[in-house]
Amino acid sequence: MKKVVLLVTLIAFAFTASFATVTAPTVASSNGMVAAVNNYAAEVGAKILEMGGNAVDAAIAVSFALGVVEPYASGLGGEGYAVITMADGSKFAIDFRSAAPMAASYESLSELGLTLSKANYTPKGACVPGVLAGIKEAWLLGATLPLADLIQPAIDLARNGFIVDETFAQTTSDKYELVLENGFDFLNEGFVWEAGSVFTNPQLAETLERIKEEGIDTFYTGSLADEIEEFMIEVGGFMRKSDLEMYGAIVREPLHGTYRGYDLYVPHPPVSGPQFIAVLNTLENYNLPAMSWDDPLAVHIIQQALVLGDVDRRAYISDPEFYDLPYEAFMSKEYAKTRFMAIDLSQAFDPASYYDYQGNAYPFADGSSYEEVLLEALESVAANESGVEESPSTTHFSIVDKDGNAVAWTQTISSFFGTSVYFKGFFFNNEMYNFASSYRDWDIINLTGGMRPRTTICPTIIQKDGKVRWVIGTPGGGRIISTMVQLAVDLIDFNMPVDQAIRTPKFVGYTTYKDLRIEEGYPQTTLDFLEKVLGHQLNVYSYPDLFFGGPNLVSVEENGLMIGAGSIRRGGSASAPEF
Amino acid sequence: MKRLLIVLLIIGVVSVGFAADGTEQGCILEEPVAVTSAGQSPGALQFTIVAKMIKLEYTFEKLLSVETVDISQFKTLVLVVGASGKGLGAANIDIEAEILRVKSLAEAAEESGVKVVICNLEGESRRGPSSDRIVTELAPFADAYFVKADADLDGFFTSFSEEAGVPLATFEKTVDLKDVLAEYFCK
Numbered sequence: 001m002k003k004v005v006l007l008v009t010l011i012a013f014a015f016t017a018s019f020a021t022v023t024a025p026t027v028a029s030s031n032g033m034v035a036a037v038n039n040y041a042a043e044v045g046a047k048i049l050e051m052g053g054n055a056v057d058a059a060i061a062v063s064f065a066l067g068v069v070e071p072y073a074s075g076l077g078g079e080g081y082a083v084i085t086m087a088d089g090s091k092f093a094i095d096f097r098s099a100a101p102m103a104a105s106y107e108s109l110s111e112l113g114l115t116l117s118k119a120n121y122t123p124k125g126a127c128v129p130g131v132l133a134g135i136k137e138a139w140l141l142g143a144t145l146p147l148a149d150l151i152q153p154a155i156d157l158a159r160n161g162f163i164v165d166e167t168f169a170q171t172t173s174d175k176y177e178l179v180l181e182n183g184f185d186f187l188n189e190g191f192v193w194e195a196g197s198v199f200t201n202p203q204l205a206e207t208l209e210r211i212k213e214e215g216i217d218t219f220y221t222g223s224l225a226d227e228i229e230e231f232m233i234e235v236g237g238f239m240r241k242s243d244l245e246m247y248g249a250i251v252r253e254p255l256h257g258t259y260r261g262y263d264l265y266v267p268h269p270p271v272s273g274p275q276f277i278a279v280l281n282t283l284e285n286y287n288l289p290a291m292s293w294d295d296p297l298a299v300h301i302i303q304q305a306l307v308l309g310d311v312d313r314r315a316y317i318s319d320p321e322f323y324d325l326p327y328e329a330f331m332s333k334e335y336a337k338t339r340f341m342a343i344d345l346s347q348a349f350d351p352a353s354y355y356d357y358q359g360n361a362y363p364f365a366d367g368s369s370y371e372e373v374l375l376e377a378l379e380s381v382a383a384n385e386s387g388v389e390e391s392p393s394t395t396h397f398s399i400v401d402k403d404g405n406a407v408a409w410t411q412t413i414s415s416f417f418g419t420s421v422y423f424k425g426f427f428f429n430n431e432m433y434n435f436a437s438s439y440r441d442w443d444i445i446n447l448t449g450g451m452r453p454r455t456t457i458c459p460t461i462i463q464k465d466g467k468v469r470w471v472i473g474t475p476g477g478g479r480i481i482s483t484m485v486q487l488a489v490d491l492i493d494f495n496m497p498v499d500q501a502i503r504t505p506k507f508v509g510y511t512t513y514k515d516l517r518i519e520e521g522y523p524q525t526t527l528d529f530l531e532k533v534l535g536h537q538l539n540v541y542s543y544p545d546l547f548f549g550g551p552n553l554v555s556v557e558e559n560g561l562m563i564g565a566g567s568i569r570r571g572g573s574a575s576a577p578e579f
Numbered sequence: 580m581k582r583l584l585i586v587l588l589i590i591g592v593v594s595v596g597f598a599a600d601g602t603e604q605g606c607i608l609e610e611p612v613a614v615t616s617a618g619q620s621p622g623a624l625q626f627t628i629v630a631k632m633i634k635l636e637y638t639f640e641k642l643l644s645v646e647t648v649d650i651s652q653f654k655t656l657v658l659v660v661g662a663s664g665k666g667l668g669a670a671n672i673d674i675e676a677e678i679l680r681v682k683s684l685a686e687a688a689e690e691s692g693v694k695v696v697i698c699n700l701e702g703e704s705r706r707g708p709s710s711d712r713i714v715t716e717l718a719p720f721a722d723a724y725f726v727k728a729d730a731d732l733d734g735f736f737t738s739f740s741e742e743a744g745v746p747l748a749t750f751e752k753t754v755d756l757k758d759v760l761a762e763y764f765c766k
Contacts (some may be wrong), residue, residue: 173701174665176621180628190628191753192621194702 020578021046026499026565029576033562034058035552036397037073037475040162041065042552042566042575044153045399048145050577055405056084056142057150060135062397063411064154067131067426068204069162071186072171072417073395073475076207076219077428079130080394080411081267082138083254083459085468087404092141093254093267095452096134097319098127098431099247101238102449106439108238116437116447121178123237125419126428127453129219131411133249136216141251142405151212158205158425161198167546167571169195175417183422204425220244224424231423246450250321254461257331259284260492263463269317270454272481274331279309279485281336282343288493293504294522296529297345300536302489303516304343306482306509311358312339313481314511318444319452325444329364337370348535351514394475396459398554400562406468406554408459412475431455456480462488468556470498474567476549479517482508483549491555498553499565506548515539519548544569606765607723607746608694609654610636615643617681617713619670620661622700629756633766642670645683651691656684657725658717659698662709674709678716685720694722699736700753702727711735721745725759727752 023043027033032055034045044065045058053061059082067075074080079098085091104127109119119125139147172179172192179186185203193199210218218224221244229241254265257277264280266273282305291298316330329335342357349357363373394412413429421428434453436443445454457480459473470491474483483506490501505521516536518527520543530536541547550570555563566572614630614637616623623641630637638653650656658681667677688695697717699705718739724747726736731749740747748759760766 169704173621173704174663177624180624189754191625192701194753195704 020050021575022578023573023575025568025573026563027574027576028561028563030402030560030562031577031579032058032399032401033554033564033574033576034062034397034399035554035564035566035572035574036062036066037395037550037552037567037570037572038066038069038165039566039571039573039575040069040157041397042573044157045397046575046577047153048150049401050579051145051149053145053150054142054403055399055401055407056138057145058399058401059397059407059409060139060143060147061150061153062399063131063135063409064151064208065157066395066397066411068154068157068201070168070395071201071204071426072168072175073393074131074411074413076131076426077126077129077418077423078411078413079127079429079431080134080409081271081457081459082134082407082409083265083267083461084138084142085265085406085461085463086142089466091254091265093252093265094134094137094141094249095252095268095271096130096137096249097270097452097455098130098429099243099452100127100432100435100447100449101240101243103240104238104432104447104449106447116433116435120430120433121182121420123232123235123419123421123428125430125432126237126239126421127431128239128243128247129429130247130249132211132216132219133247137249137251147216148212151208155205155208155212158201158208161200164193164195164197164199165571166195168199169193171416175420178420179417182420183417183427186422186427201425207424207426220247228423235421237421255331257281259488261464262469262492264488265461265463266458268320269325269327270319270452272313272317272456272458273460274317274327275309275313275481276458276460276484277331278312278336278339279305279481280488281331281333282308282339283485283489284333285337285340288489293490293494293496294526296526296534299507299518299522299526299530300348300534301343301345302485303507303509303536304349305339306485307349307354307511308339308342308357308359309481310509310511311354312361315358315444316361318454322448322451323444326361326365329361332361332364334368334370334373335359335361335364338374346534348516351537354511393477394457396457396473396475396550397552398471398473398564400468400471400554400556404468404556406461406471408461408471408473410457410459410473410475412455412457458484460484470556471554472551474549474551476547478510478512479506479508479547479549482506482510483551487551487553498555498563502551502553502565503568505543508548517541517547519543519545546570606763608696608763610764611653612637612655612657613643613648613650613653614639614657614659615681615684616641616666617658617660617717618662618677618705618710619666619672620663620701620705621666622661622698622705623659625700625753626657626659626698626756629754629760632757633761633764635760635764635766642672642680643684644680645687650684650687650693653693655694655696656688657696657698658685659700660710660713660717661699661701661705662707662713678713681713682716685717689720695720696723696725697721698725699727699730700756702729703732706730706735714739718743723748723763725750725756
């Protein structure tokens, strides 16, 4: 009987949620658009737009909802970054990356016989979560609806449940052993959640209710913070209430770059906005529009530019509050010319020597031209590699409302299930692992209390003549910038619609990978050329593969029509209000 | 009352599975039980959750092998089939080596008079070519099959069971396996 009631409630909720919205893998509308990795979450955003909320309202509701429907990828224990452009011209970049607790250090780990690697799936692997602080800043900056209204859909989803999809089931199955050990309450009476079953999360519903009643501050300075400290002391984590109290999201102007006449608004370090712009700046020197997406030379050029961008990322991107690095020079057009010169059109880099191609962006910080710099022939800086193999977790959503306000929002708990440490219905992130594995004098990502670890996420808004053209972003760990660059090139150089840009097979240029990882779907001639003529070692993945990320995009056409597309690699959806 | 009704319903479903296969039997297996994965999916670990529910005496090792264990100390060997690329990768073993490992175990079990159970706990999702190949390789050693019903929609396990004349017990939900175990182990 209980099950029948649950099913009826579920159907009723699904009906209510979809009453005035349309949701599908690809949707067109002039009323606003939400593209997210999950149909329930996308629909929540569209419903908020339908209620009269703006893109920021919808983004907050989607962020909460994703923490319910994809608890393994993001949520209250996680963090992220958002780029917002408002129709009035104001622009915001909200850094809600997590920060290392003050007690976390290589020494404290060592005293316990631990390393960062060994602590990864333990409470000690968790950094201070930032997602709620980010939501608070977003709400203060641009929301129009009460926060309680934006939390409520997530509470309903957690309480009434939703139907588990293939991604949910597969992800749970993949990490079953870990979750069984640390997050038993998440499981289905100890078993994996199967596709088609109904998942409810009463614990999370209760936590969200408390946030709704007591406000977001309860997580950082109130009773929830007390309980987090109590829990962390009990399970041996580093995090304390004092860490939560000193944490805050940081609001800046987004970084700005251009690509073939388009304006790109991207995140600051420690997120990978500068790397994304730097790679596109390099590619701008090539006539890619004269090629096609499957031209082996285009693949080669893009992949090599990505490798150079990644080598440089490791030298120039870290927490700007802790390191003064020339990331603006790294993303300058002049510096890009030197990277353009480094690519051999007839031969791939030797993967064993990737770090020989480390560039020196410092001389470009004063605006020098590449001719001046190269003539002076300055010495290069040392390379560094954290060697972190990142999982395809994380989640990204894109939103544009009918007035032209836009939000690109990426949130994560790092690996799928984060530390796998489960508390009050959510998982704590394992971002600590994104610091260098051990202390190195020359490194820029050494574990330091209060510091935010580096990451590859890159939510981006692309404008043309001051108007939003595309909102893009993707999960995918070390593949994120590769997928982002290919999306930008596919949209701008190859004039693809958003759904086609998502579908097009992807490849990776990343220093950790010594082979060229590429999705099935390229002509055999292209693959042969890359391997036999250009010297790439190919590693062909089946198509589609979540390894290459799960972008969810929105485009705004010249006539104002918005097209949303969800990721085919992770069951994403677009949803629009019907009004 | 409501609980009793649910239990009766579950038993009914399981019993229908037996009756349909014409292999209704009781107490054909004995403890202690050795449990291992055949393909490194999470199914074997889930088997242990069910085993705990009915207090089955078991030893579980994901990579149990004839080199590390004397199989004759057990009365039953349960091979939980499910090929997982990620699981195999995490265990640093390829599919060929995995098949060799579980076949050697099954051979040793047969030689020692230890009963061999082939189990599919994850249903249709573990019916890919690699999982099917593992089942095919192990079939000559099977004394019983415990299979989630949706893994046998095409009669794949039924045909092995009928050909060899060994029982096949199907169950609808993972947790229902406990009724099958209770029946076969007289718990």
